[in-house]
Each structure stands twice: as structure tokens, then as C-alpha cells.
């Protein structure tokens with residue numbers, strides 16, 4: 001199975017080739033080679049390891065380049081051809097279409113248009129995104145976001161292939177909550193020069209046998225967190241999104257580039273809070289910035305953890321009024337089962353499945369799987 005589209009670039013300008021390679025890497029497309037001219041292409045496309053995508057910059061002489069491309073697109077129907085040019089001429093466009101070119105990308109390139117074109121062909125090459133990415137954000141230390149992320153992941157793993165990434169890069173506890181000892185961490189899959197293929201992923205992810213969750217842990221050494229960067233995470237999420245049904249991120253309340261990448265890549269930004277003033281204030285601030293970043297309300301979920309019917313500092317409807325959002329779930333307080341699960345190294349939904357907290361976390365996962373609507377429950 002392809003987890004990444006392989007691509008060949010033809011562009012007379014080496015700097016252009018490099019720039020496009022970097023851009024494509026961020027989108028999870030692997031550039032296998034680049035050439036200044038079209039000539040080497042014919043031989044390359046008949047090889048067993050032929051790419052699925054060829055991008056040709058037709059400039060400086062577009063009609064001439066198109067002529068050279070000739071019958072290649074029709075001969076290799078399984079390969080997608082994109083051409084680019086500064087010349088936006090109807091005749092040239094028609095010629096390109098007649099040759100079997102899939103997309104004509106006007107230069108200067110619109111990143112949005114290229115991304116959309118790539119999405120279209122990814123689906124047809126079986127490398128389209130299918131995962132729901134769920135970004136779990138704590139609003140205050142100890143509110144239980146790691147507990148929520150781990151248990152949601154363990155529950156979702158019963159219905160689909162699930163990966164869990166630890167984005168709490170310095171303090172994160174995902175590996176220890178599952179009692180696994182990873183050999184590789186998220187810092188090891190950030191190198192954009194290295195092809196992120198199935199084998200590398202299989203090595204990097206640690207499978208938790210009882211639950212089936214594939215875990216990508218935080219780096220062991222705090223200094224290795226510096227290797228984690230936004231383009232690397234975008235590429236990683238692109239690839240994981242094609243392989244898994246669910247990707248859960250145990251994250252932080254931050255809009256630094258790495259976290260902004262997680263926010264925009266996610267179908268759901270799930271904020272975990274407690275019914276107290278500092279947590280509610282942070283939730284309000286973070287909902288504010290998500291809105292300013294253009295995240296729609298439908299992509300934000302508020303989950304109250306450690307809920308007790310009597311003795312909360314603030315009432316749920318006060319929080320809802322302040323946030324302008326409904327609380328979508330309440331997980332009951334159960335210190336005994338929650339801490340025992342952590343000490344034992346197994347999510348509570350597996351260790352104590354019949355407890356009230358497990359039933360709540362399991363149903364919370366059910367409300368996030370994309371198959372049912374969200375309902376408030378406690």
C-alpha cells in the first residue's frame with residue numbers, strides 16, 4: 001500500500017524544484033527525483049517503481065515543452081500529470097487537456113489550488129485521507145486530558161485503526177499510561193529528507209497489544225523536542241491520516257506553529273476542562289483564539305472532566321454562557337479508578353470497563369467517531 005504519493009518534478013530551474021519539493025513534503029508527497037528537462041521521463045515511467053504523479057513546469061517555452069510531453073500522459077494512464085505555466089492561454093490549456101494532463105496549474109502557484117488538486121488525485125490513487133483527527137487540549141494542568149485522550153483512543157481502537165500521538169513534548173505521559181517502552185519517538189519521524197513510508201511508520205509506532213492502539217511517544221530527552229516542527233507534523237499527520245481511521249493527539253493549550261498545525265488538521269478540537277474558575281477562564285481564552293484562527297464551532301467540543309453533581313465551583317450553564325458553546329460531555333469524578341489505571345499502566349476503559357467513568361469515556365469516544373451526533377450526557 002502507498003502511504004505517500006511518489007512524485008517526479010520537471011523544472012528547468014533547480015531552485016524551483018527545491019522549493020516545490022519542500023512544499024510537497026509538507027503535504028506528505030514524496031519527491032523521488034527532479035530533472036531540468038522532459039527527456040529522461042519516458043524511461044522512468046516504464047520502471048516498476050514509477051511515480052504516481054509527474055509535475056512539469058512548461059516554462060520558459062510552454063508549447064514546445066507540451067509537444068515534448070507528447071503521448072506520455074495517455075501512454076501511462078495510471079500516472080497523473082500536472083503541468084504548470086505562467087502562460088495562461090486557452091489554446092495551450094486545451095492542448096494540455098487533449099494530451100491527457102489532469103491539472104493545469106497557473107504560475108505563480110496558488111498553494112491552495114495545488115493542495116486541492118493533490119487531494120483529488122490522492123483519492124484516485126488510494127492515498128486519500130480517511131482518518132478523523134481528534135486534538136485533545138487541556139485547559140489547565142491535571143484536568144485529565146491525557147486520561148481522556150488515552151481512553152478515547154483505546155475505545156476508538158475497537159471500531160477502527162487508531163493512532164495516539166503524544167504532543168505534550170516534555171512532560172507527556174502517553175507511553176507510561178499504556179506501560180509501553182517505545183524505541184522511537186515523534187522526534188525520529190520529523191526529518192523531511194527521509195521518506196515516511198509504511199516501514200518507517202511501523203518501526204516508529206509502538207503497538208499496545210491489549211487495546212490495539214498504535215502509539216507515537218514524546219521524545220525521551222527534552223532537548224529532542226526541538227526537532228519537532230510544524231512541517232514535520234503536517235507531513236506525519238498527512239501520512240497517518242491515510243493509514244489510520246482515527247488519529248488522537250494528546251496535546252497542549254498552545255498556538256505555537258506545531259500546535260497550530262494540529263488545530264487546523266483536526267476534525268475535532270476537544271477541550272478538556274474542570275468546573276472551576278481558572279479552567280473556565282482558560283477555556284474561554286482558547287475558544288477565543290480558535291475562533292480568531294477561523295476554526296468553526298462545529299469543530300470545537302467542550303468536555304468537562306471530574307464532574308461531581310454537588311460542589312462544583314461553577315455551574316455548567318455559566319460555562320456554556322461564557323463560552324458560547326454547549327458542553328458536549330461530562331466525565332464523572334472517579335479518582336480511585338483513574339489513578340489505579342495510571343499506576344497499572346492500562347487505560348481505565350480496559351482495566352475497569354464496568355465502572356461509571358469507563359462507560360462515560362467509552363460513550364464519549366462513540367460521540368466522536370463521526371458516525372453519530374454529539375449529545376450532552378453525564
Ligand SMILES: Nc1ncnc2c1ncn2[C@@H]1O[C@H](COP(=O)(O)OP(=O)(O)O)[C@@H](O)[C@H]1O
Nearest residue numbers: 138142143144145146147306333334335338339
Ligand atoms: N474523571 C476523573 N476522575 C478522577 N480523577 C481523574 C479523572 N481524570 C483524570 N483524573 C486524575 O487526574 C490526574 C491528572 O490526569 P491527567 O490525565 O494526567 O491530566 P492532564 O493530562 O490534563 O494533566 C491523574 O491523577 C488522573 O488519575
Ligand SMILES: [Mg+2]
Nearest residue numbers: 145146168173
Ligand atoms: Mg497530560
